[in-house]
Amino acid sequence: MKSFWQRFLSNPRVVIGLGWLALVLVVAIFADVLSPRDPFAIVANPFIRPSSSFLLGTDSLGRDVMAGLMHGARTTLLIAVLATLAAVAFGTLVGAVAGYYGGVIDDVLMRLTEFFQTIPSFLFAIVLIAVLSPSATNLVIAISVVSWPPITRVVRAEVLSVKSREFVQAAVVAGQSDRAILLTQVLPNTLSPLIVTGSLLVATAILVESALSFLGLGAPNQMSWGFMIGAGRSFLRDAWWLVTVPGIAILLTVLSINLVGEGLNDALNPRLADL
Amino acid sequence: MSESVLNIEDLTVALPSWSDRKSAVSNVSLGIGKGEIVCVVGESGSGKSVMGKAILGLLPKPHLRATGGRIVFDGRDLLTLSDEEMRKLRGGRIAMIFQEPMTALSPLMKVGRQIDEVLEVHTDLNPAARKQRVLELIQDVQLPDPPRIIDSYPHQLSGGQRQRIVIAMALALEPALIIADEPTTALDVTTQAQILHLMKELQRAHGTSLLFITHDFGVVAEIADRVVVMRHGEVVEQGTADEVLRAPRADYTKALIAAVPGLTPRLKDAAKAQPRLVVRDLEKTYVTAGGFGKAARHVKAVDKVSLELGRQSSLALVGESGSGKSSLARCIVGLEVPEAGEILLDGERISGLNRNQLRPYRRHIQMVFQDPFASLNPRQRVGDIIAIGPMIQGVSREQAMTEARELLSLVGLKPEAADRYPHEFSGGQRQRIGIARALAVKPKLIVADEPVSALDVSVQKQVLELLNELRRKFELSMLFITHDLRVAATVCEDIAIMQRGVIVERGPTAQIFANPEHPYTRSLLEAVPGKEWINSLA
16 A cells, blocks of 8 residues: 555656646745735736736736735635634634534534535625725634535534544543543544545635725735726726736636545545555 | 255456455355355455355456466356346346445335346336345345335334345345355354354255355354355365364464454453552533434433453453444543543543643553454554654653553564554554553553454454453553453453443453353343353363
């Protein structure tokens, strides 16, 4: 049997996905070095077509699209990753408690989860931002508030199946407390589906962030891909690159995350992938 | 052998490159005569099931494929037939009976229709004639009230009844050969005895040949005309049942037969005063929630059970599935809360305590679990798994780890095993780890819930010997839960027989074996597979 990493990295789709994500990550981290100027700074005439001096052209106000793309990568990724981490942490907590304790606690927590699940998530995010006022922190809050329920369901289902296994009973017989059992016996065994769901959630978070920024509800004074599309949309016929470039960036990033997520799934559950 | 129905010549089935050996079956040759029952015996991983599947062309593609040899049936080599030709043959001339009747039947189709379907696909009979034939078949497999049975869904029937339906399906087209892969392993002993009897009777009546795959020498002794012993994909020995069972030639066969637990009851040492464990009038009821107009169902798993277990003695709790023996064990170790009655350990009442109050008593009662694969946390190192109990009782981590290493060598593993993960060990080794975990807190009482039923016979013997040795060393009392009277007899000096939540008979093993009083005890003893053969060995 090959090891997890061998299985994971021998999948060509994973390699392509990881390649693009690594590129985006490097650009996001070194955006200030690669393009030291403020991305909102006016650097040239508006609507310069992609050319050797401005690789991706300039926008309606004469801002460099390339600089916007690089700084936008940073904003978009940061918000998406933080929102996902928050959603995974909260969702895991709720799901684990509901699944492990069962009974009334389970009922209450799951009804709460269903309540959040039944509200159309994008509308809910818009409402939250409208109430909280647009800012990077509030974007993270809004995105995680609308995306934790699926995590909760996955974790609860896993906990339900793991907690009936004999090694959990052995821990009870050994006298471990519920909290210790949950942390050391049950949760480590729910990791693989959690990692897969979590990684795919990053893709959704990027889409929600971009959509909110597109509507002008993104973080003010921070360049982001969604904002670029929103700002360029009225010039679609005259300056196609304003919308197309960040659009393709979003498409490729979301696609890469999905490829890597599916690769993770195949590598973590080799039997499903194999037979 | 007069006329052979099936001839396997030098069959080799290759395994995929990442497996630990090259072929699942290598150079196996065997023949099955007309009207003959050939048993293929072997432990897990011996390739016996793969061989059965190869005959039917049911190998999981593309990972397993036959790379050499021939399987000759009706003068044709089955390995060269097309999928279409194989499909016609399966169910028609060759039928198969699987281990788990619940999964072999479709849960959404009435069983009568499922038998009918076989006839519809393979014959030109009209519906009325088919129905007549289905009823005959159900009568053939001795199911009561055929019209009601054909109108039932699989879940409405018991395990034994379902297996009878599967047999009826196999017989539907009067096949020349039936391949049965562990057909009685999932059944209780008494049901197993009935099914074996039925299969033998039907096989005689129809003159069918039977290839019977099993791991249990007792079953072999009941049913086989000829025996083929397999190991690591190779045939170790073959011959008539008498030859192989009574005068085995290969060392491996000898070892396997020696590992079959005998029916010689274990004798009692001098009686020890002062019981270690007393259970009085214990009751446990499970309630299944109702809904959609169904009333809630109450199942009394344990019904006013009382028992006593002396110091350093052992009691076997024997019963079939659903007898409540596991529920009783779970109540004693505190995994379930009984609603009435009391449990006393050394005179102290431990029932009715909550988890926190129970913690100090955990060091006295420990449990060994049934499934060596599910009972160890796959994400913890073996050392941590064993050390957890002592650490909860306040032992320092270093001390607990040192003791864990000592325990590992005591149960026959290397101390270095402490740094490895459970998946690196075999089933028997894992069960040793489970035993080490139970012993880590130096308990006075061990409750063992079917600790060897998931293991191969030879491994089973080693684990039982280990338990025996440790019992003496640690001066343990043991409550041993099992469905297998043979195992109970070798391990315990006292036996309690449980049926439907009630202990119907209890006493010293020797006395119960010599003079069973309750009819249920008698039927259990009667049903032990191959008992005459086992007794003749002793």
